[in-house]
Amino acid sequence: MSEIDLSPLKPAIESYIPLGRSGLLPALHAAQKIYGWLPREVAAEVAKTLRVPLADVHGVIEFYALFYNEPVGRKIIRVCTDPACALKGADGLLDHLCKHYGVDPGGTTPDLTLTIEQSPCLGLCEHAPAALVDNCAETNISPDYRSFDTCTPRSLVYGTIRELTGNCGNSTTTLEKYGEYAAYKKALTMTPDEVIAETDKASGLVGRGGAAFPTGIKWGSAAKIQSDQKYIVCNADESEPGTFKDRVLLMDDPHRIIEGMCITAYAIGADKGYIYIRGEYPYIVPVLENVLEEARAAGYLGKHFDVEIRVGAGAYICGEETALFESIEGKRGFPRVKPPFPTTSGLFGKPTVINNVETLCNLPLIISKGSVEYRKLGTEMSPGPKLFCVSGDVEKPGLYEVPFGVTLRELLNLAGGMRFDFAQHEVRPEQSRRTELKAVLFGGAAGAFATAEHLDVKLTFEDLRAVGLPLGSGVVMVFDETRDLRDVLKRLGKFFAHESCGKCYPCQLGTQRQMEILNRLAAGDFREGDSARLQDVGWTMTDASLCGLGQTAGSAVLSAMKLFPELFVER
Amino acid sequence: MDGKEITAEENQSLLEAARENGIDIPTICFHEATTANALCRICVVEVEGMRVLQPACIVKAANQMKVQTRSERVIRSRRAILEMLASTIDLSESPEIQKMMQEYGADANRFPGAERRESEVRDDNPMYVRDYSKCLLCWRCVQVCADDAQYTFAINFSGRGFETQIGTFYDRAIPETSCVLCGQCVAVCPTGALKPKREFLLEQGMTPQQIGVLNSGRKKRK
Numbered sequence: 064m065s066e067i068d069l070s071p072l073k074p075a076i077e078s079y080i081p082l083g084r085s086g087l088l089p090a091l092h093a094a095q096k097i098y099g100w101l102p103r104e105v106a107a108e109v110a111k112t113l114r115v116p117l118a119d120v121h122g123v124i125e126f127y128a129l130f131y132n133e134p135v136g137r138k139i140i141r142v143c144t145d146p147a148c149a150l151k152g153a154d155g156l157l158d159h160l161c162k163h164y165g166v167d168p169g170g171t172t173p174d175l176t177l178t179i180e181q182s183p184c185l186g187l188c189e190h191a192p193a194a195l196v197d198n199c200a201e202t203n204i205s206p207d208y209r210s211f212d213t214c215t216p217r218s219l220v221y222g223t224i225r226e227l228t229g230n231c232g233n234s235t236t237t238l239e240k241y242g243e244y245a246a247y248k249k250a251l252t253m254t255p256d257e258v259i260a261e262t263d264k265a266s267g268l269v270g271r272g273g274a275a276f277p278t279g280i281k282w283g284s285a286a287k288i289q290s291d292q293k294y295i296v297c298n299a300d301e302s303e304p305g306t307f308k309d310r311v312l313l314m315d316d317p318h319r320i321i322e323g324m325c326i327t328a329y330a331i332g333a334d335k336g337y338i339y340i341r342g343e344y345p346y347i348v349p350v351l352e353n354v355l356e357e358a359r360a361a362g363y364l365g366k367h368f369d370v371e372i373r374v375g376a377g378a379y380i381c382g383e384e385t386a387l388f389e390s391i392e393g394k395r396g397f398p399r400v401k402p403p404f405p406t407t408s409g410l411f412g413k414p415t416v417i418n419n420v421e422t423l424c425n426l427p428l429i430i431s432k433g434s435v436e437y438r439k440l441g442t443e444m445s446p447g448p449k450l451f452c453v454s455g456d457v458e459k460p461g462l463y464e465v466p467f468g469v470t471l472r473e474l475l476n477l478a479g480g481m482r483f484d485f486a487q488h489e490v491r492p493e494q495s496r497r498t499e500l501k502a503v504l505f506g507g508a509a510g511a512f513a514t515a516e517h518l519d520v521k522l523t524f525e526d527l528r529a530v531g532l533p534l535g536s537g538v539v540m541v542f543d544e545t546r547d548l549r550d551v552l553k554r555l556g557k558f559f560a561h562e563s564c565g566k567c568y569p570c571q572l573g574t575q576r577q578m579e580i581l582n583r584l585a586a587g588d589f590r591e592g593d594s595a596r597l598q599d600v601g602w603t604m605t606d607a608s609l610c611g612l613g614q615t616a617g618s619a620v621l622s623a624m625k626l627f628p629e630l631f632v633e634r
Numbered sequence: 635m636d637g638k639e640i641t642a643e644e645n646q647s648l649l650e651a652a653r654e655n656g657i658d659i660p661t662i663c664f665h666e667a668t669t670a671n672a673l674c675r676i677c678v679v680e681v682e683g684m685r686v687l688q689p690a691c692i693v694k695a696a697n698q699m700k701v702q703t704r705s706e707r708v709i710r711s712r713r714a715i716l717e718m719l720a721s722t723i724d725l726s727e728s729p730e731i732q733k734m735m736q737e738y739g740a741d742a743n744r745f746p747g748a749e750r751r752e753s754e755v756r757d758d759n760p761m762y763v764r765d766y767s768k769c770l771l772c773w774r775c776v777q778v779c780a781d782d783a784q785y786t787f788a789i790n791f792s793g794r795g796f797e798t799q800i801g802t803f804y805d806r807a808i809p810e811t812s813c814v815l816c817g818q819c820v821a822v823c824p825t826g827a828l829k830p831k832r833e834f835l836l837e838q839g840m841t842p843q844q845i846g847v848l849n850s851g852r853k854k855r856k
Contacts, residue, residue: 103804116787117803118811125792125801132804395791400672400692565771565791565798568674569711572718575796576745583747590746603714606687606707607675614686
């Protein structure tokens with residue numbers, strides 16, 4: 064192997080030296096940009112420069128799927144094969160690509176021009192099938208890869224209201240288009256306590272990332288604590304299969320997110336913020352960089368509060384708040400034991416408020432309208448607007464904004480209803496019929512299945528909870544009668560086995576065992592006792608895992624066992 | 635605890651409180667000398683009012699807390715964790731875990747066809763050998779090598795999830811790392827994954843005399 068020239072590395076990572084270990088992920092990203100992968104000499108130089116132990120640097124590289132410690136192609140095509148893309152022929156597309164270039168999935172051409180990988184959900188579900196090609200999103204790809212949309216995924220925004228998505232669909236990426244931070248200015252005329260009170264019980268806002276924790280309670284407890292340093296983190300590590308709402312908000316209305324962060328910072332008394340965006344959204348990073356610069360120039364950022372962007376590197380677990388902190392701190396994304404909770408000991412051990420993108424976008428709305436007006440949308444227990452990511456077998460997949468309280472039926476009708484039977488449609492359009500609903504996956508891979516019986520359930524936290532369905536991150540993934548749910552389950556199983564961090568035994572071992580059994584079932588290999596095995600594995604993960612990933616890794620499978628027991632026995 | 639009223643000191647973990655009161659809660663990853671990370675979850679117990687089971691090694695005892703250490707949910711989780719472990723790694727040198735399996739009625743063959751974590755024995759230094767087929771990822775070796783004891787930072791993790799393994803920088807042999815051969819990792823290993831070289835050679839059938847010959851090449855300072 065030719066000697067590696069380390070001279071371009073130094074200037075590329077120099078600026079991260081003051082960050083110390085926390086600069087590790089940015090430095091590895093910068094290094095990989097130069098060399099295409101991370102050779103040993105390069106990793107050693109990064110370690111030396113940032114004064115991080117060699118073994119730890121290697122541990123970090125090994126943890127993140129987007130870091131490579133062996134040579135890869137100069138171009139990397141990552142084809143999403145998770146459920147929403149699989150419905151639209153992702154397997155065939157991957158197969159076509161691999162045959163065409165003569166490589167296996169995960170393989171690289173001998174001349175190192177191209178690597179083709181299967182990818183977990185890329186957050187492009189409404190444009191399935193999709194792929195990430197280097198830093199570009201390629202969407203609506205034809206089976207022969209001849210035609211596709213490229214670079215910036217189009218925003219498909221529908222629904223009955225446009226409170227959160229008013230700026231979406233027309234790329235409101237400049238301050239000129241967005242206008243001034245009016246809500247932030249209004250917040251500054253209030254006391255921090257008043258801002259917190261407005262967000263707390265008055266508005267009833269709860270987190271939109273999946274866990275539905277009351278935002279005001281988080282704020283209140285972080286505000287109370289005396290500390291030399293507090294942090295605000297925007298969790299933009301959207302990776303739940305089927306979720307793409309944050310991508311649209313980040314792409315089309317980034318100033319609203321920064322305004323939400325400014326309001327939060329003022330309320331709790333923080334002077335530093337981070338946006339942690341998943342590594343699979345590289346095309347959004349320049350948009351955010353530009354927005355931060357504009358906000359600094361306008362004086363919203365820089366004086367009392369500033370924001371730094373951190374880019375993930377392919378790890379679903381980093382959406383878990385404490386794993387995300389570890390990642391910003393330059394470590395493997397292992398979730399921490401809670402308590403202590405982030406509001407007392409979060410990022411760098413300091414009080415931290417971490418909120419999801421959609422949650423932050425609600426804040427300018429609440430402050431400018433006032434909580435009374437805000438509460439006119441939605442229900443008593445679930446006030447406000449909500450974004451739903453509708454994908455799969457409906458006529459119009461996309462992002463839907465509705466008030467809490469519409470029913471699943473109403474949402475699916477907005478989405479054009481079930482899709483038309485395509486095969487028949489081509490031959491005799493006049494006889495084309497709609498397919499029948501078989502199942503809806505609610506809340507993503509970490510969610511649960513619903514059926515036609517649930518069509519009249521109101522989409523609120525309380526109504527869904529009553530029927531045992533999680534709202535999660537707002538995923539509504541629709542499967543019709545023609546779909547093989549065993550195949551869907553197999554993909555969910557694979558997703559969790561791929562994404563488990565490996566820290567606690569129930570999840571580390573359980574996601575693997577669950578995947579193995581689901582793979583067998585999908586291949587028609589049934590064994591006596593499989594249902595009991597899946598129950599034991601699923602409940603053990605649910606009951607005994609350390610973090611939310613493991614605690615929900617069996618959820619969809621357990622719900623399918625209840626609704627479709629026939630899937631788990633040989634016919 | 636289990637219907638019996640017990641008193642605990644402030645800041646005492648449920649595990650310590652239980653042990654002081656003669657209630658047995660099993661543990662695998664826990665070790666007095668290392669930071670408890672609540673990894674193995676074998677010590678989980680059911681605490682009234684909590685949604686999920688709680689690891690007794692780190693959860694602090696509190697006033698009026700109601701704890702069940704052997705509820706159905708607890709036993710199901712313990713048994714399943716043991717069965718999954720047995721289907722993954724070589725527990726032949728872990729008598730405590732084998733005993734636990736008997737106690738909880740765990741079937742080592744519960745998962746037919748399950749992938750095992752197998753790897754070659756690494757014999758690359760004069761002090762110890764590493765057999766990661768026996769490693770159950772308790773993290774103790776990494777912890778004592780780092781800030782729980784030695785601050786050497788020679789080992790960390792490779793891979794993630796089920797494929798996690800203890801590893802060195804780009805899989806270097808131990809003498810090429812910062813390892814100082816302090817042996818603390820070997821001392822805290824619960825499964826024989828890390829083993830003194832001498833013990834390993836004796837098991838391979840070498841006699842102490844033969845091992846002595848291996849060492850005789852060493853220079854002695856006069």
